[in-house]
Amino acid sequence: MGLSSLFSKAVLLVFMVEFMSQVCSQGGLFDVRASGAVGDGKTDNTNAFLATWTKACQSGGTMQIVDGTYLLKTIQFEGPCKGQVSFTVNAVIQAPQGKSTEHYWINFKNINGLTIQGSGTFDGQGPSAWNFSTCSNVPSCSSRLSPSVVLTKVNNSLVQNVKLLNSKGFQMKIEDGDHVTVNNITITAPADSPNTDGIHTGNINFVNIQDSNIGTGDDCISMGPGTTNINITRVNCGPGHGISIGSIGKLATDQNVFGVKVLNCTIRLTQNGVRIKTWNSTFPLSVADVTFQDIIMDRAHNPIIIDQHYCGGRRDCSGNSHVQVKDIKFIGISGTSASKIAVNLNCSSSNPCSDIELNNINLSFQDGTRAVSACSNAPRILYVGPQNPHACPQRLDPSMMLAYM
Numbered sequence: 001m002g003l004s005s006l007f008s009k010a011v012l013l014v015f016m017v018e019f020m021s022q023v024c025s026q027g028g029l030f031d032v033r034a035s036g037a038v039g040d041g042k043t044d045n046t047n048a049f050l051a052t053w054t055k056a057c058q059s060g061g062t063m064q065i066v067d068g069t070y071l072l073k074t075i076q077f078e079g080p081c082k083g084q085v086s087f088t089v090n091a092v093i094q095a096p097q098g099k100s101t102e103h104y105w106i107n108f109k110n111i112n113g114l115t116i117q118g119s120g121t122f123d124g125q126g127p128s129a130w131n132f133s134t135c136s137n138v139p140s141c142s143s144r145l146s147p148s149v150v151l152t153k154v155n156n157s158l159v160q161n162v163k164l165l166n167s168k169g170f171q172m173k174i175e176d177g178d179h180v181t182v183n184n185i186t187i188t189a190p191a192d193s194p195n196t197d198g199i200h201t202g203n204i205n206f207v208n209i210q211d212s213n214i215g216t217g218d219d220c221i222s223m224g225p226g227t228t229n230i231n232i233t234r235v236n237c238g239p240g241h242g243i244s245i246g247s248i249g250k251l252a253t254d255q256n257v258f259g260v261k262v263l264n265c266t267i268r269l270t271q272n273g274v275r276i277k278t279w280n281s282t283f284p285l286s287v288a289d290v291t292f293q294d295i296i297m298d299r300a301h302n303p304i305i306i307d308q309h310y311c312g313g314r315r316d317c318s319g320n321s322h323v324q325v326k327d328i329k330f331i332g333i334s335g336t337s338a339s340k341i342a343v344n345l346n347c348s349s350s351n352p353c354s355d356i357e358l359n360n361i362n363l364s365f366q367d368g369t370r371a372v373s374a375c376s377n378a379p380r381i382l383y384v385g386p387q388n389p390h391a392c393p394q395r396l397d398p399s400m401m402l403a404y405m
């Protein structure tokens, strides 16, 4: 190849890079301050944010929030938009103080190709609202406090690097869409904050949640009805209630859950480790094709638990769950349990669990002594590799069970 040909190739390359960067920045950058937003923690920026969103959405550009603390009331950023839209936060976005029971604080809706990014923080001001929660220990209660960031019918989208702090209700919900990736985010709330689930998913297909740290007062991740094809990889969870599927089967409209992979996660000082919980209801549903693999437990209270007798935090559930739990693999689960029962498969008598695999389990009680397994309506478990605790059936002294629940 001659010099001149190399030169023309270089010119072409420069031209292409220039062209691509123009295509990518098509629509431009829209700073909320240009629409009158003030990051002083006092000014109500709701209208300025809406005006900025309209511009970014209509031209397929970037909405930018920098410098300061921006007070924002309940708001909805709605599409469809023209092309890809970015919501870039390098500032604190703060909710008003006090109680709120709206369905969201910030809602992104009907958007194809959204990126939420930046090193900024969504601060839900939960401490000012948690005293108004009527839902402490009543997960089925109806008047929940507002979730912070809710993605509704948002597709082919990415949430990365941002932080969520002290939501009033759930920290993030992802619903009714497909192909959403959550990468490198940090979620924080105190262990005793009521119903502050980290990420809740529902009626959503193809989700990746990866490389993130979630510490909160309820489930780190709760996969609700209709969650399908979800990978949760390299997530650190704790404090909180663990990584859960459910609850499933409360409503007749609930959809099946299948295609769940939870890989390479660490779960520390939580109420549960990996959990499946279903209602004692009569709706025929299923939770199937689930793998929990390479998980380290550090003093999780119920490291491995299937609870098919759930009825909203009450302990008096009667009746059987008609949710069929099947094809569930626990592979390479190790570490410590804060309760004596490290493996608890408490399935339904009308629909016993089927195709359960326990593969290379190594869970000790936190003081170093042996933990135990408890199984009910879980026949023909496939055991592969070393098992600590011992495989079911084990003879459990009922008084010990009560003492260690």
Ligand SMILES: *[C@@H]1O[C@H](CO)[C@@H](O)[C@H](O)[C@H]1NC(C)=O
Binding pocket: 079, 080, 110, 111, 112, 153, 154, 155, 176, 177, 178
């Ligand atoms: C996103 O996908 C859902 C179904 O998965 C669909 O109902 C919705 O219209 C889509 N939204 C956009 C903006 O494409």
Ligand SMILES: *[C@@H]1O[C@H](CO)[C@@H](O)[C@H](O)[C@H]1NC(C)=O
Binding pocket: 127, 128, 129, 131
């Ligand atoms: C919440 O209630 C507790 C107990 O009544 C009280 O000590 C605390 O100050 C209250 N917190 C807020 C933020 O109102």
Ligand SMILES: *[C@@H]1O[C@H](CO)[C@@H](O)[C@H](O)[C@H]1NC(C)=O
Binding pocket: 118, 119, 120, 161, 162, 163, 184
């Ligand atoms: C993760 O996000 C933080 C900002 O919250 C950022 O500083 C860090 O570089 C990100 N890490 C990666 C690997 O992108």
Ligand SMILES: *[C@@H]1O[C@H](CO)[C@@H](O)[C@H](O)[C@H]1NC(C)=O
Binding pocket: 206, 207, 208, 229, 230, 231, 261
């Ligand atoms: C989840 O990981 C599997 C490989 O283990 C891959 O085949 C699948 O496409 C991934 N799902 C998503 C939603 O990325």
Ligand SMILES: *[C@@H]1O[C@H](CO)[C@@H](O)[C@H](O)[C@H]1NC(C)=O
Binding pocket: 233, 234, 263, 264, 294
């Ligand atoms: C999980 O961790 C193992 C051991 O550290 C590593 O070999 C594997 O690549 C990891 N897999 C994923 C999906 O992170």
Ligand SMILES: *[C@@H]1O[C@H](CO)[C@@H](O)[C@H](O)[C@H]1NC(C)=O
Binding pocket: 309, 315, 317, 341, 344, 346, 374, 376, 401
């Ligand atoms: C299984 O569930 C039943 C009904 O909620 C409960 O009474 C029992 O204690 C549970 N068993 C274990 C080992 O958790």
Ligand SMILES: *[C@@H]1O[C@H](CO)[C@@H](O)[C@H](O)[C@H]1NC(C)=O
Binding pocket: 280, 281, 282, 311, 316, 317, 318, 319, 320
């Ligand atoms: C579930 O348990 C609750 C509490 O005991 C009971 O009121 C309800 O009828 C049960 N549901 C079914 C379908 O048995």
Ligand SMILES: *[C@@H]1O[C@H](CO)[C@@H](O)[C@H](O)[C@H]1NC(C)=O
Binding pocket: 334, 335, 362, 386
């Ligand atoms: C189980 O874990 C303990 C404590 O970490 C370790 O000493 C032991 O070698 C492990 N056993 C197996 C079979 O991996």
